Amino acid sequence: MPRGIDTRTRLLDAALEAFAADGYAGASIRQITRAVDVRESAFYAHFPSKRAVWDALVSEGGPAVVLRELGAADADASPGDVLAAIAEGALAAWSTRRARAIAAIVLRDASGSGDELRLLLTQVDDALLRLAALFVRWRTAGRIHAAAESETLAFEFMAPIVMARLFYFHLQADDAAAMRGRALIAAHVASFSALIAR
Numbered sequence: 001m002p003r004g005i006d007t008r009t010r011l012l013d014a015a016l017e018a019f020a021a022d023g024y025a026g027a028s029i030r031q032i033t034r035a036v037d038v039r040e041s042a043f044y045a046h047f048p049s050k051r052a053v054w055d056a057l058v059s060e061g062g063p064a065v066v067l068r069e070l071g072a073a074d075a076d077a078s079p080g081d082v083l084a085a086i087a088e089g090a091l092a093a094w095s096t097r098r099a100r101a102i103a104a105i106v107l108r109d110a111s112g113s114g115d116e117l118r119l120l121l122t123q124v125d126d127a128l129l130r131l132a133a134l135f136v137r138w139r140t141a142g143r144i145h146a147a148a149e150s151e152t153l154a155f156e157f158m159a160p161i162v163m164a165r166l167f168y169f170h171l172q173a174d175d176a177a178a179m180r181g182r183a184l185i186a187a188h189v190a191s192f193s194a195l196i197a198r
Contacts (some may be wrong), residue, residue, distance in 0.1 A: 008046045012034045012060075015053040016098065019105045026028035055119060061102030064157065065093040068177055070130045080193030081139050086131075087161055087189045091169070095178065100171050107166075128154045135196075146196040153196065160188045 005013075008096045015037035018027035029050055032042050047053050058064070069089040084169035093099060106120060138144045146153055168181025 007036070007038060007042055011043060011046055011160070012053065012056060012100075015050075016105070017059070019054070020101060023105075024050075025107065029067075030104060037093055044106065057102050058106055058119055058123070059092065061099035062106055062120060063127050065090050066127040067130060068093075069122070069125065073134070074138060075134060079144055080190075080197065082134070082190050083157060083188075083193055087185055091182065091185060093164070094165050095167055097154075097171075100169055100173070103165070103169075106173050128137075128158065131157065134188075143198055144196040145198050157192055161185055164188075 011032060014032045015027065017035065018031050022031070027050070028046070029040055029043055030051070031077065032050075033040050036042075043163065046167060047056070066086065069086045073086055075082065077085075094103070132150040135146070135153045139150065146163065148156070160174040164181045164185050168177045168184070173181075
């Protein structure tokens with residue numbers, strides 16, 4: 001790995017490769033540190049455990065991206081503009097090769113049970129609850145007229161975006177697939193915003 005990159009980033013990259021090759025359970029801290037050519041003490045200077053590296057990667061390329069976009073959203077802007085910004089920001093973050101690799105590993109390792117799945121579901125639930133709170137705020141202010149429950153609206157908004165991410169922004173996806181995914185998501189955001197608009 002290139003020496004010009006900071007140690008934490010190099011450790012994350014090596015962990016990503018180790019998790020891709022051997023899964024979370026099969027990868028080891030020793031394997032990660034050997035790939036970076038540092039001692040295990042350097043690993044522990046950046047991460048308290050292998051779990052912490054996993055959590056950092058999932059936060060970088062998983063559902064936590066939506067939480068970051070929600071945090072950056074201007075709730076006073078029009079609901080359509082806010083929803084478009086959330087979708088566009090999440091897609092930009094999810095479109096990088098690294099994020100697509102993280103998604104592939106998370107899907108493979110979190111498809112069973114255990115801590116990997118719990119972390120993923122916690123982040124999904126957090127994102128849906130934060131988005132639902134935004135719908136409550138807009139409904140209370142008379143900015144949307146949707147009759148559905150706010151949590152249902154959050155799920156209905158996010159589900160097609162996540163599906164498009166999986167189908168059009170995976171490791172083997174080409175530029176044509178990404179363009180198709182972006183077009184589908186833009187159409188979804190526009191129609192969803194029109195359906196709930198006052």
